[in-house]
Amino acid sequence: MHKFPKILWAFFLIGSVQAAPQLNPRVPDVYVVQEGDTLWNIAHRYLKAPWQWPEVVKANAELEDPQFLYAGDVIAVRHATLKIKRGRPVVKLSPRVRTVPLPRPIPTLPMDAIAPFLSRPLVVGKGELRRAAYVVANSDRRLLSGLGDKIYVRGLESLDRRLFSVFRPGKALRDPDSRAVLGYEAVHVADGQLVGQKEDGVATLHILRMRDVIHPGDRVLPAEKEEAITAFVPHAPPMPVEGRIISVADNTSRIGLYQVVVINLGRDDGIMIGDVLAIYQRDIKVRDPLHRKKVQLPRERSGLLMVFRTFDRVSYGLVLQAVRDIHPLDKVGNPEG
Structure with a gap:
């Protein structure tokens, strides 16, 4: 089963009871979920208030994971509510049967719009980047580094990690009313793999992916391990915002x-x-x-x-x-x- 944040499940289970969501006029009685669909587009197509999709989740609680939709699922209008029927095949795992990858739920939002922001950029506290490891030079002693280059980094402490990301300090994010700094953007520059042990405090990274050229002084942090969440339930906040x-x-x-x-x-x-x-x-x-x-x-x-x-x-x-x-x-x- 795919992971779903416990805090969101708690919200659905103990949240206040809402009126059944109103359907838009002239919606299709039956719709088969397609590859390329997003949960938001389906919710927007059927519901006048798409953020009431949690009520659809509750109405289909008999499913193993009603918070997700999969390509092939069938959505049907039944008595002014939406019922979901799984259209994906059930995969039984056995030591004697080869492993079949489980299908992934359709994303909630268009991935081409949000993919660059799911794990990067970072928002960091004051001084966090300043204390991080930094690029000293590249293997060719050129001013700028690019894809496939090796760069030398000083200050790395997590040598048990193999993948690292290069960041450049970005702008301060300020509250428009109090003018307080809420965080600092760390602009993602590149990703690299540790290929050499540290000598005299300097480690070697091989650049695997890049979004911009690398400058001496750019900061280096361990790459994030957690997989980005791409499938989640659209909902209204439970408190005034x-x-x-x-x-x-x-x-x-x-x-x-x-x-x-x-x-x-x-x-x-x-x-x-x-x-x-x-x-x-x-x-x-x-x-x-x-x-x-x-x-x-x-x-x-x-x-x-x-x-x-x-x-x-x-x-x-x-x-x-x-x-x-x-x-x-x-x-x-x-x-x-």
């Missing part, structure tokens, strides 16, 4: 569909992977033409995002709906409906 978009992955001033953003809420605030948040325009005040005073306009929803990676004080989310322009510093909160 109010935050802001504080950064955009590609540093644009206008944010659109399937762009990755950073919000000023993290695990310390109760944010979990799979949280669906509404995006609202920043507070807009205009001058009353008769009384000459500024008045606050009602907030308007600009779109939706889903959190797919969390840190202590910030989280990464993917914009899944954009009904009007979205900008950095726009607000995020609980979805309505």
Whole structure:
């Protein structure tokens, strides 16, 4: 069975009882899950409030792992609710039968949009990168290093690990209201394998993958071991949420569909992977033409995002709906409906 975070299971099992989710009009009575589908697209197709998918999970609790959908599964409308029938073959494992890899559930979000962010970049605390190992030079003594090169690293202590990642210090992530630093982005540069023992405090890495050229002084950390979570249940946060978009992955001033953003809420605030948040325009005040005073306009929803990676004080989310322009510093909160 595929892993599912216990904290999310607890949320589903002890969460407050909600009304049955309303179906969209004219949905197909039967749908067969296809390779290339995402859980969000299916939830969005069937439910007026896609973040109520946990109610579908509860309605199919007789399945071994109802939180997942697999290619070949059949979704059917039964009495105004959704029932799931497994279409994948049951694989029986036996010492005398060759091992067959278990099918993987379809991802919750489009992988081409979030894959670069599932394990990198990192958000680190003050001084964490400064204390890390660093690149001294490459084997050819050139200024820049690339794919296939060997680099020399000083300060590595975890020589029992074979894989390492190279990072470059990025920007500080600040809370827009308090101006407090919530963390520092560590920009992923490359990955390498340890190929030589440390001599005089210097170890050798062979570069296996790279996203940018490597500079002397770039920092080196052990590669993350944990497999990224790609299948999870979209849900509304169980508590009131109010935050802001504080950064955009590609540093644009206008944010659109399937762009990755950073919000000023993290695990310390109760944010979990799979949280669906509404995006609202920043507070807009205009001058009353008769009384000459500024008045606050009602907030308007600009779109939706889903959190797919969390840190202590910030989280990464993917914009899944954009009904009007979205900008950095726009607000995020609980979805309505």
